[in-house]
Structures are given as C-alpha cells and as structure tokens.
Amino acid sequence: MHIPDGFLSTNTWVATWVFSAGGLGFCIKKTKEILKDKMVPLMGVMSAFIFAAQMLNFPVIGGTSGHLLGGVLAAALLGPWAGAIVIACVLAVQCLIFQDGGLTALGANIFNMSIIGTIGGYFVYRLIAKAVGGDKGVMAGVAIAAWLSVVIASSACAIELALSGTSPLQVALPAMAGVHALIGIGEAIISCLVIGFVIKARPDLVYNYEEE
Amino acid sequence: MRKKDIVLGLLAALFLAFVLSPFASPWPDGLERVAEDKGFLEKGEVEPALASPMPDYAWPGIKSERMATSMAGVVGTLMVFGAGYGIAALLKKNEEH
Numbered sequence: 001m002h003i004p005d006g007f008l009s010t011n012t013w014v015a016t017w018v019f020s021a022g023g024l025g026f027c028i029k030k031t032k033e034i035l036k037d038k039m040v041p042l043m044g045v046m047s048a049f050i051f052a053a054q055m056l057n058f059p060v061i062g063g064t065s066g067h068l069l070g071g072v073l074a075a076a077l078l079g080p081w082a083g084a085i086v087i088a089c090v091l092a093v094q095c096l097i098f099q100d101g102g103l104t105a106l107g108a109n110i111f112n113m114s115i116i117g118t119i120g121g122y123f124v125y126r127l128i129a130k131a132v133g134g135d136k137g138v139m140a141g142v143a144i145a146a147w148l149s150v151v152i153a154s155s156a157c158a159i160e161l162a163l164s165g166t167s168p169l170q171v172a173l174p175a176m177a178g179v180h181a182l183i184g185i186g187e188a189i190i191s192c193l194v195i196g197f198v199i200k201a202r203p204d205l206v207y208n209y210e211e212e
Numbered sequence: 213m214r215k216k217d218i219v220l221g222l223l224a225a226l227f228l229a230f231v232l233s234p235f236a237s238p239w240p241d242g243l244e245r246v247a248e249d250k251g252f253l254e255k256g257e258v259e260p261a262l263a264s265p266m267p268d269y270a271w272p273g274i275k276s277e278r279m280a281t282s283m284a285g286v287v288g289t290l291m292v293f294g295a296g297y298g299i300a301a302l303l304k305k306n307e308e309h
Contacts, residue, residue, distance in 0.1 A: 001243040006258035031300075032307045040304050041213045044297025045221035051292040052228035055269060055285050057237040064245040065237035086296055093292045098284065099264035102256075154242060166252050175250060179242040202217065 001069075001157050001180070002094065002109055005102030009164035016160065017107025023115040024088055030081035039078060042205060043086055046074050049194075051090045058186050066183030069153065071118030072125055072146040073191045076138070077198065079207040080122035087114040108160050112153040121149030135199055138206065139192055146191040147184035154180035222293060229285030233269070234278035 008016075050070035057065035070090070075083030088110045094100040101109045128141035158176040162169035195206070203209050240248060247253040266272065271283035 001241065003243065004256040005261050006256045007247070007252070028303065032303050035300065035304050035307065037304070038213045040300040041218045041297060042221075043300035044293045044295075045213075045218055045225070047296025048222055048225035048289045048293035049228070052225040052233070052285060052289045055229060055233040055236055055281075055288075057239070057241060059237045059239055060242075063239050065239040065241055067236075067241065082300070085299060089295050089299060090292055093288060093295060095264075096262065097264055097266055097288060097291065098269050099260055099267035100269070103261040157243065161252075166255055167246075167250050171250055172246065175246040176242065179245060183242050205213070205217075 001112065001154050001176075002091070002101030003105035003112075003157060003160070005104050007102075007164065007166050008105050008108055008160055009166075012160050012164045013104045013108055016111045020088075020107045020110040020115060023119075024085065024110070027081040027084045027088075027119075031085060034079065035082065038205070039082060043078060043082055046077060046083075047086045047089050050074060050086065051093065053190065054090065054094070060179070060182040060186065064179060066180070066186055068190050069113055069117055069150055069187055070191075071113055071153075072121040072142060072149050072187075073194055075118050075122035075207070076125060076142055076191075076195055077205055077207055080119040083122060084114045084118040087118050108157070112156045112160075116156050117149040117153040120152060121145045124148055138199065138209075139196060142191050142195045143188040146188040147181075150180050150184035150187045151177055154183075222289075225289050225293070226286060229289040230282045233285040234281045 053068040053070060057067045060066050071083065071087050074086045078086060091101060091106065091109050091113065095103055095106045125141040125145035128144055129137040132140050154176040155173060158172035161167045161172045198205055247256065266284050269284040270280040274280040274283060
C-alpha cells in the first residue's frame, strides 16, 4: 500500500510528514536509551530481510496481490521504536531508489506502516502475548497483531485518501480494509513462520523474550 | 548477534531478493487494485516528485526482465542493510558519548 505522488492533497501529505518526523524523532530518542550491542547488526539484517520480503508479492484474489509489511515482525525482534526505524528506513530506500511510493507521500507511508502499523502492532502483540503466556502467546500475538497492523495501516491510508478528496471514505475504507483483510492473512503466516524459526534457533533475539 | 548469524540473515535476505523476487506476483497490490476499481488510479499518473534511479525494481540496461529485477533486489537489499546497520551504529555511538 505504498501511496504514490498525486493521491494525496498538499494539506494531507504535509501533515503526515510532520507527524511522521515527530514520531521518528521520538523513536530515535527511545532507541538510544534501549539499544543493546546485539541489536545493532540485527537492525541491518531486519532491514535487509524486510526489504527483500516486500519484493515478493503473493496473489490474494483474482488479479490482486499483496506483500509483507513486516512492522510487527520487526517490532517483535527489535521492540517498537527500533522496529519503526527499520520500517521507515526500508520505505525511504524504496521511495528514493525504486520509486515505490512517492516522495511527497513518504510521510504518509511512514505514518501508516511504521508509526501506526509497527508501533501500534507491537502493543497489540504484547497485550496478547502477555494474556496467553509462553511461546504460544508470542505466536498468537504475532499472528493477530500482524493481521491487524495491515488492516489498520490500510484504513489509515483510506482516511488520508478521503481527506485528500481522492476517494470518499465510505468508498475507500471498506475497499481498502476489505482487500487488506486478505493480504493480512499472508502477513500473519509469514510473520509466524519467521518468529517461530527465531524462537527455536535464537530465542535471545526476540525482544523482551526472557520476560515471557 | 554473532558474525555467523549476521551473514546467515543477510544471505537469507539476498536469497529472497535474487532468487525469488523475479517470480513475485505481477498483479497490482491492494491499493492499486482499489485505485483502479474506484477510478482514481490516474491521479497517481503524475510526474514523480523525484526521479529514482531504478523505478519498478528494474536494474537499467539489463535485457532479461528477471535478471533486472534480481539485480535491483540484491542492490536494494545491500543498501537497506547498510542503512539500517549504519543508523543503529550511529545511535549506539551517540549514546556512549
């Protein structure tokens, strides 16, 4: 759901740029406080992995595809603040180098997928992980939060399209949330596969795993 | 994270980017589909605010479409690896001073 240039009105893209810049500034401050040595290379590896995985569009229904967003995946390993920075970093490279998402719309894309999708998704994940407990809780939390993060991010995108006068909310919101409810299933499956592997192979890389 | 894990993680990402990306579904994604169905796709057909060197993940000048995608994927993967690692190292360094 990378918004291209032209979809958003000036008011909307400027406002979302401001929100995203503020949000990322906060993420940088928080990340500095909690950044452990082992997380430094992990931020590079997660950026690379999510970028590559985002290239792999999978078909959802006739003539429509989706791809991983990766926000909850990044946040489950790096926490919400460093996770959001990783997703913003991927979005910035996609926009600047590959014209995937417009430069004016980059603020909105970061707002939807990094600020709302990743940070919001993380807190949903934690809530469920704590309530259920154990590895089962982690997996259930990742699955539900991954699905929800895609649906919520796409809904935010629909609201921005409506605010821009591009498509009325009663049209854009059900259409965006509907198709992304399907794409979100792919997000949940991929996120669970990766986190399931990491829990088996290197549980110490899961953020706050020892607390579970 | 040990060196071995970093290399393995990066290799996994490069495998996705180089080997699998040419086989990704070419169908429009969720937003493009909605834009097409709801009739606002043409709004995005404006001159981009910034001309990118590799639009649509295609390395320029490679005839084979698959190879062009693979090469763009590898270069992009290495770039974001460097960017993510670099930002993290910078934040870590700033904190220690």
